[in-house]
Amino acid sequence: MFLRKHRFGVVSHTDLIPKLIPLVRSFNSFSYSPSTNVVDETSTNYEFDFNQLFISCNKSIHLAKRLHALLLVSGEAKNIYFSAKLVNLYAYLGDISYSSITFEQIRTKNVFAWNSMIFGFVHNGCSREAINCYYRLLVTSSSRVRPDFYTFPVVLKACGDLVDGKKVHCWVLKLGFCLDLFIDASLIHMYSKFGFVTDARKVFDVMWVRDKGTWNAMISGFCQNGNAVEALGVFEEMRMEGVQLDSTTVSSILPVCAPFGEGLKGILIHVYAIKHGLEFDVFVSNALINMYAKLGELVSSRKVFDQMITRDLVSWNSLISAYEQNNDPISALKLFSEMTENKFQPDVFTLVSLASVVAQCGDDHKSRSVHGFIMRRSWMCEDSFIENAIMDMYAKLGCIDLARKVFERMAFKDVISWNTLITGYAQNGLASEAVEVFREMEWCKGIVPDQGTLVSILPAFSHLGSLQHGMRVHGYSIKIGLCMDIFVGTCLIDLYVKCGRLDDAMLLFKQVPRRSSVPWNAIISGHGIHGDGEVALTIFGEMQDDGVKPDHVTFVSVLSACSHAGLVEQGKSCFQLMQQKYGIEPSLKHYGCMVDLLGRAGHVDIAYDFIKNMPIRPDASVWGALLGACKVHQNEELGKVASEQLFEVDPENVGYYVLVSNMYASTGKWDGVDKVRALARDRGLRKTPGWSSIEVNKKVDVFYSGNQSHPQCEEIYKELGGLLSKMKSLGYVPDYSFVLQDVEDDEKEHILTSHSERLAIAYGIINTPPKTPIRIFKNLRVCGDCHNATKLISRITERDIIVRDSNRFHHFRNGHCSCGDYW
DNA sequence: ATAGGGTTAG
Numbered sequence: 001m002f003l004r005k006h007r008f009g010v011v012s013h014t015d016l017i018p019k020l021i022p023l024v025r026s027f028n029s030f031s032y033s034p035s036t037n038v039v040d041e042t043s044t045n046y047e048f049d050f051n052q053l054f055i056s057c058n059k060s061i062h063l064a065k066r067l068h069a070l071l072l073v074s075g076e077a078k079n080i081y082f083s084a085k086l087v088n089l090y091a092y093l094g095d096i097s098y099s100s101i102t103f104e105q106i107r108t109k110n111v112f113a114w115n116s117m118i119f120g121f122v123h124n125g126c127s128r129e130a131i132n133c134y135y136r137l138l139v140t141s142s143s144r145v146r147p148d149f150y151t152f153p154v155v156l157k158a159c160g161d162l163v164d165g166k167k168v169h170c171w172v173l174k175l176g177f178c179l180d181l182f183i184d185a186s187l188i189h190m191y192s193k194f195g196f197v198t199d200a201r202k203v204f205d206v207m208w209v210r211d212k213g214t215w216n217a218m219i220s221g222f223c224q225n226g227n228a229v230e231a232l233g234v235f236e237e238m239r240m241e242g243v244q245l246d247s248t249t250v251s252s253i254l255p256v257c258a259p260f261g262e263g264l265k266g267i268l269i270h271v272y273a274i275k276h277g278l279e280f281d282v283f284v285s286n287a288l289i290n291m292y293a294k295l296g297e298l299v300s301s302r303k304v305f306d307q308m309i310t311r312d313l314v315s316w317n318s319l320i321s322a323y324e325q326n327n328d329p330i331s332a333l334k335l336f337s338e339m340t341e342n343k344f345q346p347d348v349f350t351l352v353s354l355a356s357v358v359a360q361c362g363d364d365h366k367s368r369s370v371h372g373f374i375m376r377r378s379w380m381c382e383d384s385f386i387e388n389a390i391m392d393m394y395a396k397l398g399c400i401d402l403a404r405k406v407f408e409r410m411a412f413k414d415v416i417s418w419n420t421l422i423t424g425y426a427q428n429g430l431a432s433e434a435v436e437v438f439r440e441m442e443w444c445k446g447i448v449p450d451q452g453t454l455v456s457i458l459p460a461f462s463h464l465g466s467l468q469h470g471m472r473v474h475g476y477s478i479k480i481g482l483c484m485d486i487f488v489g490t491c492l493i494d495l496y497v498k499c500g501r502l503d504d505a506m507l508l509f510k511q512v513p514r515r516s517s518v519p520w521n522a523i524i525s526g527h528g529i530h531g532d533g534e535v536a537l538t539i540f541g542e543m544q545d546d547g548v549k550p551d552h553v554t555f556v557s558v559l560s561a562c563s564h565a566g567l568v569e570q571g572k573s574c575f576q577l578m579q580q581k582y583g584i585e586p587s588l589k590h591y592g593c594m595v596d597l598l599g600r601a602g603h604v605d606i607a608y609d610f611i612k613n614m615p616i617r618p619d620a621s622v623w624g625a626l627l628g629a630c631k632v633h634q635n636e637e638l639g640k641v642a643s644e645q646l647f648e649v650d651p652e653n654v655g656y657y658v659l660v661s662n663m664y665a666s667t668g669k670w671d672g673v674d675k676v677r678a679l680a681r682d683r684g685l686r687k688t689p690g691w692s693s694i695e696v697n698k699k700v701d702v703f704y705s706g707n708q709s710h711p712q713c714e715e716i717y718k719e720l721g722g723l724l725s726k727m728k729s730l731g732y733v734p735d736y737s738f739v740l741q742d743v744e745d746d747e748k749e750h751i752l753t754s755h756s757e758r759l760a761i762a763y764g765i766i767n768t769p770p771k772t773p774i775r776i777f778k779n780l781r782v783c784g785d786c787h788n789a790t791k792l793i794s795r796i797t798e799r800d801i802i803v804r805d806s807n808r809f810h811h812f813r814n815g816h817c818s819c820g821d822y823w
Numbered sequence: 824a825t826a827g828g829g830t831t832a833g
Binding site for chain 2: 051111152156252255287312352355420
């Protein structure tokens, strides 16, 4: 006689015993030992706990199937209770098809069965099916079978959007379940998930009783919506009410501490966790690793990690990403191999970090491995996150075409995908491609440009000097309320600066929040490249008066402002100030600025001594600054020294070969020119072609020197011819030292006249109303002869001509230039 | 018998 003790009474079934005993035995031999109450096999009385049996089976799908088979054979499967448990068991083990087949075979489904099925779908990520199942339940519901308080938490979890959620909420109210703690927590969670955290708060506020779960739901709701202040507020309230924090509370509050400047609070919570024995909780430890990483405290991250008793994949991922975020790709890679040695299989998160790590290393080969690894696991199509990371990786490695390919094959592109591609183009110097992508994006349904988009596209417009397009984006930023964002605001300041509208830049600067150094740096550098060194220094002074701490970028801006304006003494004292007052160690960029400052002012020898005394190894930009100065001040001897260094440090950069060859050409040393050219040719380098662009009626035209293919070509050359004769009558003599080819004089004159900047200016004169300003952009430095010519053209045409070259601005007016011929 | 709230990313 077999007895099964059960809540609902005692059921007997004789045939089941002989079949069940071996099953129970196999469970016992299976490392996990269920505490089945099999008292004595030989006895005729068994007390058998079926719950234990089901629990035993949740380790393996095979055991579950054997149990199912036995229940079928014995006829017990007809028992609705067992069937529902099976639905649950299969779902738990991840076999949703077995789960739903079992469910469908139940003739009279009770709530338990329905709940199990809905749970099954949610547990296996089939939210849509879960919701459908819930609707089926509603349709078939009667007084006997209708959703109960077990149903709603699961259904709420399955809601795909606010509409679903609100409908479910209505049913909750209709059926009178509004005082259930679990349901309320789920409601709070649902509203927060869709960003409606105020609705979540409403649910929270009307609750009479709250348990830890509901507090935690509210806190995590605020945290996940980036509302740190509210989150910390609720957190304090919770403590005031004397509710003990648990590991869930701690691990949901920790992630908001670092990004919202509450690092100290985070550390205090760490102390609390240690005191209350939550320190070794995996979730808490992982959150701590991440928090310390964001605070830049890598040592603490590592310490937490090392002290952990058990680590999971998230722990490894967190520490890898900690190293990645703090620019230590070598340690990150080391940790990755340690992780695989410890038999942890990398997941999507690991690979996202790894993509960024290999980009930091600049390792082309490893990047292909990362991409291949992801493709082999077909993770590419699962979500856009990883694909965006891969795009970013390729873009950072300079393989923008590969990034594009990834982008084009993406099944689902989100805003970030577009932003990543735009940034990729912009950072690889392909501004017009970036603009092209932006245009495409604007036509793309369902994609709304966000802060990230503006921050990636505005520099491209600045780079192209495309003022009208940039202004349109400025308008858009006002519309979506982002123009006062520090980063967008700074990009806009930079746009106006780079488009030659220093006054507009200044106006905007006065409006944006100025607590951070970012906008200050932009406006200081703006005045610098416009040659207003004095104003730059004044603003720098105001910045210090306002108590804004200058950073290393500020000093690059200040020093280069001094060098553009020839403020040697002021530059020197800023260099001192940076080290002594602000304790900033000069970087190569700062040294480059100083060499430029000294060299340009004619102190080439002092600049060389300065380089020799540098505590770090000078790089190409430092030697390049010296070479530039040598060219201007015709110091061939030092120029040779600089060039030898340059060809060693940065042999691939064409610019330096051109500079050296120009230096020789300007003094007519053609053999030197030939030597350098031969050297460049041997190394397979080709001169970057010079070009100038101009924006007329929102259309940007680009001119190359000697360009003959423009539709208005004839008109342009006619205009230039007319200007040339007027210039000559004003005493213009072409300066052939800027012609870098050894040709006859009349040929030289033609070469000068067809320099790209002149073509662009002529085009501007033809296509814009008289006396309006002309703004052009040149990718290289403007040539000395064109500089002279442009001064005269500004006088003849009574126009302001603003030329931005690769180095700075030249504002020509009535025969003079703002740079005072110092550049 | 079945349910909620937690850590990592571009």
